[in-house]
Amino acid sequence: MNHLAHDQRGIRAKRKTAVAVVLTAGIGAFLIFVSGWIGGFRINLTPSEPLGLWRIVPLDRPVAVGDVVFICPHGTATMHEARDRGYLRSGLCPAGYAPLIKTIVGVEGQEVEVGVDVRIVGHSVPRSHVSVLDGKGRSLVPFGGGVIPAGHLFVHSEFISSFDSRYFGPIPATGILGLAREVWTYAP
The missing domain is CATH 1.20.5 (Single alpha-helices involved in coiled-coils or other helix-helix interfaces)
Incomplete structure (x- = not known):
């Protein structure tokens, strides 16, 4: 050889x-x-909630104000525009978006007022300032307010630039995947 x-x-x-x-x-x-x-594990890369590893925990009771949930946005025109602007990521939800991690701040039948901030049943939602421009100077149209319809929720994130119900209004509760639980996260 x-x-x-x-x-x-x-x-x-x-x-x-x-x-x-x-x-x-x-x-x-x-x-x-x-x-x-x-196993329900997801990685959050958005500043709306702490960055890192989260887990979807099955919800074995009715949702309540204060619950932090994973919820799939529906395929509305507002959500399509939000995806085009980069507010939403692509994912495996039925409309093609990644699930959102949001806190429930209002449930069906409650009155929502949106002005400088959000008020639900007359009480101001903490850290709910409403912006008229996004980070790139594009117009934001806030939700007009009203009664949260049956089967819908008003969701929020305390991150000032979060895209939440301040802008897209109540979201169908049928999109809830479960409670969101931090596993290993970092809040910058």
Whole structure:
């Protein structure tokens, strides 16, 4: 056997080993992702809530004001525009968006007033200042207010630039995936 043939076999063996390592790592990462997804784990990369790992916990009772939930936005014109502007990410919700993590601040039958801030049943929602422009200077149209319809919720995030019911109004409760629980997060 000549020296060149021996070198080529060594190179092929190293390539096979490298391909096997990369393939094994890829399959391992995929299995971890799938296990996490099935287990209800999600990564939050938006500043509306602390960044990091969250878990969807099944909701075995009616929702209540103060609950932090994962909720899928519906495919309305407002949500489509929000996706085009970069307020929403693509995801696996039925309308093609990623679920939102929001706090329920109003439930069906409650009166919502939107002005400089949000008032529900006459009480100001903390940290609910309403902006007229987004971070890029584009107009924001706040929700006009009114009674939260049956089967809907008013959701909020204390992050000043959050896209929440201040702008899209009440959201159908049918989009709730479950309670949002922090697993390993960081609040900058």
